[in-house]
Amino acid sequence: MSSLGIKDLLGIKGLSRKQIYLVLDTAAGFKDVLKRDIKKVPALRGKTVFNLFFEPSTRTRTSFELAAKRLSTDVINFSVPTSSFVKGESLLDTIRTIESYGVDYIVIRHSSSGVPHFIARHSHASVVNAGDGINEHPTQALLDAFTIKEKKGYFEGLKIAIVGDILHSRVAKSNIYCLRELGAELRIVAPPTFVPHGIDSFGVEVYFDADKGLKDVDVIMMLRIQNERQEGGFLPSSDEYSRFWGLTEERLARASQGAVVMHPGPMNRGVEIMSEVADSTSSVILEQVTNGVAVRMAVLYLLNRTRVTKHV
C-alpha cells in the first residue's frame, strides 16, 4: 500500500491505526533520505504545493516548504495577514483563485476551525490541514508520534502527559486522537479553565495537579501558553501558571526514568518550561523539528493524487 486512500488530511479524527502507521513507516524512509548528501527525491516532480497561511507561522510553513521541495514539487508560499479589522476578499474567492492556478496541494493554516474542510469541499486539490483554529493540527501529532516511536519504540500502554492549554490547543486535540488510536495511556495536566468540555469522553485522565499528573509518565508533552489568555480570565498570570504547571527539573524527576520531554514550539522559556529542562538530555524538542520534515513528506506523498490536470 502506498497511499492513505484519502484525498485530504483534514485531521487525525477518523484515521485508523493502520493509516497512522503507514505515515510513520513512510516517514522513516524519508528521514533516511534527509540524512543523505543529496536530500531530494523526484517523487512528486511536476506537482505544485500551495502553502496558504492565514496565521503567522514560521516553523510549520518552513517545514512544509522544505518537505515539498525535498519531494521536487514547486512550492508557492502565500501568507494572508488576517485581522478582524482588515476585511480582504472572501475565503471562497481566495480558494477559487488558487484553484484556477491548477495547484495539486493546498496546505492551509487558519484561525477558524473547519476552514480546511470548507476548502476541501470547494477545491479539487489535496488539502492538508496545517492547523485550524482550536480544532486540529494533524501533521504535528504525526511527527510527535514519529518521535515517540523513535524514542520509545512502542505506544501500547505508554504513559503520556499533555500539559497546558488543552482548551485552545489544536496540537493537544490531534495528539489525543492520534495517541489514543495508537493505544497510549493519556493524561491531561492543566488548570480547570484549560480543560475542554466533555473531555471525559475522549479517553483521557485529567489532572489539575501537575505533580500528581506527571508521576511515572514516559513522555511529557508541553504546550505553549499564550500571554493573551490572562485577558480571557483563564489565568491570573504567567508567573502563577509557571509556579503550578511549569516543567521544572523537580517536576521532571517525578516522571519515569528516561522520560522524554516534547514541545511543539515556540517555547516560552521560564513559563511553561524551564531552560534546564528544555536543554537537558531528556528533551527531544529539536528532533521533533527534524522529524517534522520527514513526516510532512510522507503525508504529501501518501495522499491520493487523483487530480486531473486541466488542459488549457
Next chain:
Amino acid sequence: MIILIVNGHIIDPRNEMYGLGDIVIENWKIKEIRYRESKPGQGNPESEGDSFVQQFPESPEIIDASGLYVMPGLVDMHVHLREPGYEYKETIKSGTMAAVRGGFTSVCCMPDTKPVNDNETVTEFILRKAYAEGACYVYPIGAVTKGQEGRELAEMGMMREAGCVAFSDDGMPVKNSLIMRRALEYSRTFGAPVISHAEDIDLTACGVMNEGYLSTLLGLKGIPREAEVIMIKRDIDLALLTGGRLHIAHVSTEEGVNAIREAKRAGINVTAETCPHYFTITEDAVKDYNTDAKVNPPLRTEKDIAAIKEGLSDDTIDVIATDHAPHHRDEKLCEFDSAASGISGLETALPLGLKLVEEGVLDLSHLIRKMSLNPSDILGLDRGVLREGSDAALVIVDMDSEFEVEPEKFVSKGKNTPFKGMYLKGRPVVTICKGRIYDFRAERP
C-alpha cells in the same frame, strides 16, 4: 366579491370548534361559517351540500377545500424582515411573500434593522412599506433601548402609538439589569410586552455552537446553556419585581423551560416562545461545519428537545415562532466562526410544527393555537380567529402533501436552512389575507 371555501375541515382554536364546513367571505370579511357536521354540542350541524353553493347567484370564487384544512392565518411573533437597511438579505415584500407561502398572515418584525427601529419614524416607514408592498399584515416590534445599545430607553410610547406591538432588543440582550428593570416598569404604561433575548453575552464569549462534547470534537468554541438560563431567570425575577409583561424569545434549553414553568406556577406574568429548529434538530446538524445550522441560541441536544416538547405540551411554552433570520448566501458560505447566525424559517415552520401532531406531542388545534391565537393574544392583535364579521385572514392546508425542502425554491431571499433535503409533510395551498388570494396549488402539482 364573494369567496366560498367549500367542504373543508375547519379549525377554529378560539372557539375550540372543528368540523367539516363552508366559509363565506364577502368583501374580505368572513360573512358566515357553516358547519356541516361537528363534534357533539358544537356548531350548528348542516348537511345541505352543494345546494349551499347554488344559493349565491353572482358566481362567487369557489375554493374546493375537500380533504383540506381551513384554519386562521398563522401569526409569527418573531421574524427579521431586514428592511430598512439590509435589503440584500430580505425585504418587507420578499419576507411577507415567504410568510403567506408558509401559511402566515401576520408577522411581527424585530427592530434590528439599519437604522434600528427605535423611533416612530422608522416604525412608520415599516408600516407604510408593509401596507404598500407587504403580502400579509406586518406588526413592528420596537427597540427597548436606543440603537439597541442597552443604555437608554427608546421612545416606547411614541413607537406604541405609531403601531409597535411589543419591545425587544432581539439579537442582543438588555445586558444591564437596571435598564431591563426600567423597561419592564415603563412599558406597563402601554400594555405591550418586553420580549427578552435571553443571553448572557459574557458567558457566550466567542462561542458559535452549543458547548459540550461535540464542540470540543469539532474544535468550535462553545456557548454554555447557562448563557440562556441565567438571563431567563434574571428576567423572570425582574418581571416579579416590576409586574411588567415579560415574554421570553426562542427558548432552547431544558433548564430554560423549567425556569419558565416554575415562574408560571408562581403566578409571574411571563410567556414564552420556541422555534421549530429547537424541537426538531440537535447540535449534530453543525457537524461538518454546516453554517446553515449556525443559529443563536445554538441548537442543543436531545434532552432539550424532549423538554421543549414537554413545555409545549403543558403550555409552559405558549408560542411557536420562527425567528425567521434570512441571510445572504455569502454570509453563510464562509468560515464557520465568521458565518452569520440564523435560519430562514417561514417556509418550513408549519410542516415542522405538524410533526409534533404526528408524534402526539400536540393535537392539531393545540398546535394552531400556538402558531396563531396565542401570539395574537400576547400582543393584543385580534388575529388567529375565524369569526363571522372578522377580517378574512386564513390558510388552507393540505396535510398529506409531502415535499422535499429545496431552499432554492424559497421565495424568501434567505435560503439558509438546515432542513435542506429533508422530507416534510403538510403545506399551505391557499392563503387569504390583506384582500388577496394567494393560490399555491398550481405550482405544487
